[in-house]
Amino acid sequence: MTIDETHDPARESWVESANGHADFPIQNLPLGIFSRNGDNPRGGIAIGDMIVDLRALVLSGLLEGEAREAASAADSPSLNAMLALGAGPRRELRRRVSALLAKNATEQAQVEPLLVPQSEARMHLPAHVGDYTDFYVGIHHATNIGSLFRPDNPLLPNYKHVPIGYHGRASTIRPTGAEVIRPQGQTKAPTADSPSFGPIAKLDYELELGVWMAVGNDLGSPIPIAEALDHVAGITLLNxxxxxxxxxWEYQPLGPFLAKNFLSTVSPWIVTMEALAPFRRAQPARPEGDPRPLPYLWDEADQSEGALSLELDVFLTSAAMREKGMEPLRLSHGAASNMYWTIAQMVTHHASNGCQMQTGDLLGSGTISGPEDGSQGSLMEITRNGKEPVELPTGETRTFLEDGDELALAGHFTADGAVSIGFGECRGTVSPART
Amino acid sequence: MTIDETHDPARESWVESANGHADFPIQNLPLGIFSRNGDNPRGGIAIGDMIVDLRALVLSGLLEGEAREAASAADSPSLNAMLALGAGPRRELRRRVSALLAKNATEQAQVEPLLVPQSEARMHLPAHVGDYTDFYVGIHHATNIGSLFRPDNPLLPNYKHVPIGYHGRASTIRPTGAEVIRPQGQTKAPTADSPSFGPIAKLDYELELGVWMAVGNDLGSPIPIAEALDHVAGITLLNxxxxxxxxxWEYQPLGPFLAKNFLSTVSPWIVTMEALAPFRRAQPARPEGDPRPLPYLWDEADQSEGALSLELDVFLTSAAMREKGMEPLRLSHGAASNMYWTIAQMVTHHASNGCQMQTGDLLGSGTISGPEDGSQGSLMEITRNGKEPVELPTGETRTFLEDGDELALAGHFTADGAVSIGFGECRGTVSPART
Structure with a gap:
């Protein structure tokens, strides 16, 4: 990992809202797709409460070389073409934009007109998703859920050898703010004689990280673990x-299907691998007795910096809480260090059979829960499958999500000597089933 | 279903190779994407040993109205734009092309130069695949495989209530002829203490139908079963x-992942819903005691014509058999009537929670096996997971596929009073693992 002047904690921006911003100080500079007033969606970089319009920046003549190449490729309704250029042009664009936005930059007067207020922008998916894969690397979640579905056998024998994952649905991934329509579905209570169809009762969220692929591989060509992160653009929050x-009712024997494919929400800004360099940490040592991963999944460098110093929060606001002007209730506070497998291990395992990864593919981490109460990333875990309701400040209770509930994820990278950065918004509000 | 002059069994073509052709008589006219001499891939229609070049047909001025609209939309490296037009324009193009290719058509001299020999063409995927879903509707396969993985519990309680399916990998779907590189992977023999990584030993095929989606639905809007087939373009073979x-080793608890996503092969021609109209049949009655599907999955019209009169064959040719000039060995002969759920039920269930389907999505049926020996759609079933090897005419034996083996699927629609039609080629040859 390279720490350079773009991470300098002393660097401030002439965009005043960036200085002290919880998510988008000048040390972050995440990539996204925005539109304004119904114009064509195109690439931008978040800074404080503003967005740098990359099309306008190219036209300004302030970019050269690889930085210009990257920004030009981002003049599109998706970042796929830009991401496919790989880390080099992405890094050059970051360095140039960081310099242009820095306090006392001589180009301030030229750049200032190229900024778009985030309040006037609509955010889109940052990339066209080719395939979406969801992993299961949150070991405490796997244990918690496993104990609910299989009390005798919570963590299966393969878990500590294989980064377990499965394919999800790409067509239903949406950026923050998308309506969460309560799905209908076929369900069967354990006590019922036969199944029925209708609006579901157990609507839940899952707190995950999303990994965006920048550069793919050819069909039949695995990705060695030492090269895995060269294929990754960055990460987002994923619900x-x-x-x-x-x-x-449906998940055996082939896994989750309609239970998961009605909607997945991402935060719309990709926090790049460059931006999160100061927050990489040694992967926690495996507990005594756990197997060492097979050689194709083992890389000393990955072990020494494959984890992230990243805190994760989940907030719930019921309709009644909103009406009364109450603050959101924090449902959980956890940490990305609860991932049993690293991002590099997920990527390398996925391609180990020759499976082709492509630019814009999205990999979910699976739900990230901590081992103790208050750190669990789903209501299924928090309420023990509905047995222990959560009390809201209004006196309402929740076992699962009710119509009108707003659920928001947040994540912040923190480290000594570094300015904290975040993802921005990843939220959705539940609307009634369409019967 | 509409039977019209395009299905007339007396109709012959002035393309002589079409008359009596096992797959592509004038009654079929399937849609595909081809290229020749490295030029841009574009839409075509198979007739006998030839392809009608739809770009050239548009330029000829022989098309009007919706037929012209459909053919113009097919002038693209994928049929997605054409399929998105729905059944109306597709049917009009079929009727016009059928008339132009019919014996004694006055336009023969104008159309003849627009034909491309299939022997000079390279076939591509017919559509860009958005999402790929694999169902599990072959009840005998589900029972056979279930009894190998779960001897006590072969068919799970949900099977006869839910069209079980799971998401697969879209990026690794290829047209016939794609190299089948033996994957590497993490496996663990039941007797081994720990897993290992290397070329896999149990490479298998699965005989399936692929359903191509023509018209999607909006996120949150289910597809009523009476309308389900309006969303379908047609079908192919799928391995x-x-x-x-x-x-x-990997499939619990979230289902198959790397076991399935290294390659899926389709026959490159979409046999349209229009072409297969004469071969639609009543869905076989459910056995006494089986539950009646819930109302959202039940439609009398679908029950009366939701099955297909379609015979399916699988052929194996080892390298030694090829060297000796031997004919392929037929591994199985079965029928699509072994599908427990109809295509309409698959589509409607998939969208029942509001999941968005899109043009170009591919739905696999799951492996189609018959109840008796000789009709099973995978080597896993035929050899009882390797316990009962198949003998080849060379004296070789097979439990699973060996390097150099060629595996080919074939399917033919047959019905009294109709000319039989087929899919063309769906084959692949196994090459050694790349270690």
């Missing part, structure tokens, strides 16, 4: 909305 | 190559 009652 | 040893 893999889940219908627990559909899941319980 | 869902499988690594049984990876599958056994």
């Amino acid at each position: 893999d909305w889940s219908a627990r009652d559909i899941q319980a | 869902d190559w499988s690594a049984r040893d990876i599958q056994a």
